[in-house]
Amino acid sequence: MDLPAPYLTLVALLVVGLLGLVLRWAFASDSDRRKDYGLLREVAKVPSPGAAxxxxxxxxxxxxxxxxxxxxxxxxxxxxxxxxxxxxxxxxLLDER
Structure with a gap:
């Protein structure tokens, strides 16, 4: 089954576009993605490693x-x-000793 040239060009452009989107997602910096820690819940936000x-x-x-x-x-x-x-x-954490 041979496709006419315009269809082959369209398919090639779609494949290249899809590949571009996948590569953009794959190589996005960490700051571009929301960090997800699964089921874990935040109970405190602290300013330093010592406080943590x-x-x-x-x-x-x-x-x-x-x-x-x-x-x-x-x-x-x-x-x-x-x-x-x-x-x-x-x-x-709220309990004052």
Whole structure:
């Protein structure tokens, strides 16, 4: 089955355009994509690594596992926990000793 030349040209242009979109998505910088941490929920945003360690230690004392990631805006760090631990984490952080 031979296609006429105009159809072959159209198909070639569509393939090149699709390839361009895929490459643009694949090579986009991290700042262009929203960072997704799956099920994890943010319970605190802190300004420094020292503050993040303090929050993580406080959560560890009450049995909550936490992880720290850079904030999306580039300023500070986000402390994340699993959804099942979110209430316990917030309660632990709001508890004044």
């Amino acid at each position: 360690r303090f929050v993580e230690e406080r959560l560890r004392e009450v049995g909550v596992r936490a992880t720290t990631v850079p904030a999306e805006d580039g300023e500070g760090l986000r402390v994340l926990v699993f959804p099942g631990d979110e209430r316990a984490a917030i309660a632990a």
